[in-house]
Amino acid sequence: MQNSVLQNNRGFLFGDAIFETVKIIDNKVLFSEDHYFRLMASMRILRMEIPMNFTLEFFESEILKAVQSQQLETSARARITVYRKDGGYYLPETNEIEYLISVSKIANPLYQVEKQEYEVDIYKDFVIPKQLLSTIKSTNKAINITGSIYANENGLDNCILLNTDKNVVEALNGNIFMLKDGVLHTPPISEGCLNGIMRKQIISLAKTIPDLEVQETPISPFDIQKADELFITNVIKGIQPITKYRKKEFQTNISEVLTQKLNTKIRLG
Structure with missing residues (x-):
């Protein structure tokens, strides 16, 4: 047909x-x-x-x-x-x-932090090239599609994508942030991650939290094992905390603080 x-x-x-x-x-x-x-x-x-x-x-x-x-x-x-x-x-x-x-x-107008378990792992079949085209939202989403199928087949909620240097780039449906020793890290755009709208908002809001340093730095898979907190960001969901990566479990404190700040910003318009 x-x-x-x-x-x-x-x-x-x-x-x-x-x-x-x-x-x-x-x-x-x-x-x-x-x-x-x-x-x-x-x-x-x-x-x-x-x-x-x-x-x-x-x-x-x-x-x-x-x-x-x-x-x-x-x-x-x-x-x-x-x-x-x-x-x-x-x-x-x-x-x-x-x-x-x-x-x-959309069922919930304002952003919420969901409390249920959210498990991820690394998707290794394909990697994201470190180039300008990787930072835009084109309709070529083959990696995200095959990665989503892999996650579904393996009982995962999401997967972490790597770039050609084997560094962490993003999740299947958003940018990724890692809290470690009082520093909030997210990969720089030069690593090949999406130039996310919510990423920009979260970086700005995180800088208003006392005693929290924000860095745009490359993240290796080994760094994730030592993280205190991991979360994914996109405009529709806001912040999605990751609670488990392999045998490592994470807290959700910063995710909750940032979600409150995000909703306050929206209310104030």
Whole structure:
């Protein structure tokens, strides 16, 4: 069976697309400026032509129109996927873009720290290259997909991804942070991790906690074994504490403090 809509779609045929997943609370797109500027930067990296009308205001209004059409203004997630227009093979016929927006409901508007066990391990089948393309949200997510299947087959909640230097980069669905001896570490963007929107928020909020130092430094798998706390960040979930890695168990104190600070920031707008 053929789908005529997808026959020439470059996002489908070549992964020639990027996307942003945003959270909406009370008819407001959270961190909209950060999402917008990351999307614009990603389009430039992929040499897509940015339309003159594709302003921050346009970005917000298009997402909110889609949310309102589903009557999900109170709490929702929306994904805007931008892809190059049909035509060509590896060499596109045009750099002009089109986009689509999908919307779904979120049960809990504010961020919460869940208390149940959350176990991870390292996914070793494939690694992430240390390059600029690794830092953007493209639709080429083969590593994340195969890693998710591996996690599901092995009774894990998530997996940690490594780069070509065998350093920790991120989790399957977000950036990773490690607390060790009063220092909160997260891999720098140069390691190949996603330039995460929530990552940016957490780094900023963590710097307001007394006696907590924040460092963007490479993390090895051996460092994780000695960590006091590990957690994953993304815009939809906020902070997901990791409670177990192999035989090592972790506390969740900083995760809870940062989640409170994050919710306070959102309430104050």
